[in-house]
Amino acid sequence: MKRYRLNRLFSRPSGRCLDVAVDHGYFNEAAFLEGIEDVAAAVSALAAAGPDAIQLTVGQARHLQALPGKEKPVLVLRVDVANVYGRAMPAVAFSQLIAEPVAQALRLDAVCVVANVFSIPGQPGLHGECLRNIARLQQECESWGMPLMVEPLVFAADARGGYLPDGDPAKIIPLVRQAVEAGADIIKADPTRDAEDFHRVVEVAGGIPVLVRGGGRAPDAELLARTAAVIRQGAAGIVYGRNIIQHSDPAGMVRALMGVVHA
Numbered sequence: 001m002k003r004y005r006l007n008r009l010f011s012r013p014s015g016r017c018l019d020v021a022v023d024h025g026y027f028n029e030a031a032f033l034e035g036i037e038d039v040a041a042a043v044s045a046l047a048a049a050g051p052d053a054i055q056l057t058v059g060q061a062r063h064l065q066a067l068p069g070k071e072k073p074v075l076v077l078r079v080d081v082a083n084v085y086g087r088a089m090p091a092v093a094f095s096q097l098i099a100e101p102v103a104q105a106l107r108l109d110a111v112c113v114v115a116n117v118f119s120i121p122g123q124p125g126l127h128g129e130c131l132r133n134i135a136r137l138q139q140e141c142e143s144w145g146m147p148l149m150v151e152p153l154v155f156a157a158d159a160r161g162g163y164l165p166d167g168d169p170a171k172i173i174p175l176v177r178q179a180v181e182a183g184a185d186i187i188k189a190d191p192t193r194d195a196e197d198f199h200r201v202v203e204v205a206g207g208i209p210v211l212v213r214g215g216g217r218a219p220d221a222e223l224l225a226r227t228a229a230v231i232r233q234g235a236a237g238i239v240y241g242r243n244i245i246q247h248s249d250p251a252g253m254v255r256a257l258m259g260v261v262h263a
Contacts, residue, residue, distance in 0.1 A: 001144070001145025001146070002141075002145050002146070002147050002185060004145075005111040005112060005145070005146065005147050006111070006112070006147055006185070006186075008074045008111045009052065009053055009074055009076070009111045009112060009147070009186075010052070010209070010236065010237070011052050011262060014261070014262040014263075015236070016231070016235075016236050016237040016261050016262060017052045017053060017209075017211060017236060017237035017238075017261070018051045018052050018053070018237055018238055018240070018254070018257055018258055018261045018262075019051065019052060019053040019054070019055050019076050019211065019237065019238070019239040019240075020046050020051045020053070020054050020055065020073075020239075020240065020241065020244050020245070020254065021055040021213075021214075021239050021240065021241030021245075022036055022039065022042060022043060022046070022054055022055060022056055022060070022241065022245060023055050023056055023057050023060075023078040023241075024036065024241060024242070024245075025039070025057070025060070026057045026078060026081045027081065027082060027083070027085050028083060029085050029086060032085070032242075034242075034245075034246050035242075035245040035246040035247075035250065036245050039060050039063060040063045042245060042250070043056070043060070043063040043064050043067075044063070044067065045250060045251055046073075046244070046245075046250060046251070046254060047064060047067055047072050047073055048251065049250070049251035049252075049254035049255055050071075050073070050254065050255070050258065051073050051254050051257075051258065052073060052074065052237070053073050053074045053075070053076045053111070054073045054074075054075065054076070055076040055077075055078060055114065055239065055241075056075060056076070056077065056078065057077070057078050058077065058079075058098060058104050058108070061075055061077060061108045061110070065108060065109060074110075074111045075108060075109060075110040075111065076110060076111065076112055076113075076114055076149065077101075077104070077105045077108060077110040077112070077113050077114070078113075078114055078115075079097055079098050079101035079104070079105065079113045079114065079115055079137070080095055080096060080097050080098070080101075080115040080116055080133055081095075081096055081098070082094060082095040082096070082116060082118070084118060084120060084123075084126070084155075084163065089120070089122075089123070089163065093120070093123055093125075093126045094126070094129065095115075095116055095118060095126060095129050095130050095133060096133075097115065097133050097136065097137065101113055101115075101137060101140065102137070102140040102141055102143075102144050102146050103144075105146055106144060106146065110146075111147065112146065112147035112148065112149050112185070112186060113137065113141065113146060113147075113148060113149065114148075114149040114150075114151055114188065115130075115133055115134060115137055115148075115149075115150060115151065116130055116150075116151045116152075116153055117130040117131060117134060117150055117151065117152045117153070117175065117178070117179055117182075118130050118153050118155065119152070119153065119154045119155065119171065119175050120155040120163055121155070121156070121157055121163075131178075131182065134148075134150055134179070134182045134183070134184075135182065138182060138183035138184075141183075141185070142183075147185040147186060148183060148184055148185050148186070149184065149185065149186040149187070149188055149211075150179040150182065150184035150186070150187060150188070151187075151188040151189075151213065152172070152175040152176050152178065152179045152187070152188075152189060152190075153165065153175075153190060153213075154166040154167075154168065154171040154172050154175055154190060156168075164216075165190045165215050166190070167190060167191065167192060167193035168192075168193065169192045169193075169197045169200055169201065172189060172190050172192060172201055173200055173201055173204050176189050176201055176204055176205055176210070177204045177205075180204075180205050180206060180208050184208060185208065186208065186209050186210075186211060186236075187205050187208055187209070187210045187211065188210075188211045188212075188213050188239050189201050189210055189211070189212060189213065190212075190213060190215070191212050191213070191215070191226060191230060195226050195229035195230050195233065196229065196233065197233075198212070198229070198230045198233035198234070198235060199233040199234050202233060202234035202235065203234075209236035209237070210234070210235055210236055211235065211236055211237045211238055211239050212227075212230045212235050212237075212238050212239070213238075213239050213240070214238065214239065214240035214241060214242065214243045214244075215242075216242065217242050217243055217246060218243060220247075220253070220256075223240075223243050224256060224257070224260055227257060227260045227261065228260050231260065231261060237261055238257065238261060240257065244257070
């Protein structure tokens, strides 16, 4: 069953994927809600633009799955919630799975579930908690034929407070490999600082498809060029959120990125 679901996620003839992440409300950060305050309208507009997938939470998946027709994007279901995206690290950082994650994904007709593995300075306990989440998910996913997307995220301290993606391939590569060893069927990885290094991330994944996350907002030309570069480096697609949903023309950006990813 995993292969059947993966076939719905990765489009032919390219065999790649554009997944639009609209799961930001789960993380309790007001700035993440820009562009998706009316999530039903946002999902409807994005679906009409024709990405391969839209990434949502259990509370918002209905807005996609209620749309009629068989041509709509497939659902990628976020199954963990964390509190590490603020300006300062909280006194107690957590990453917690939802109840019955795979059962809920099956009921919602998701094609895969996604969860994080954080590597954050000074937070080894959080890293261990994430690995326990993945171990539990991997067993459930194997039992029910549900693909598991793991999102290994390497953070670095931000001088303004809080943390930002690191971008150092020397840190990204071992964390990606750990996620693969833990049983990931798909990797959602940070971009490397130099996009020309991304083939090293693809290589260490050992044939597991690697999608590239978008992170914070970037200028259009920079984003499109970076996307083209990682596709040339062997990425199987992208998972972009704020660079689409906070854009002045989200549907136009979806169409532009679909051209880069698939053509």
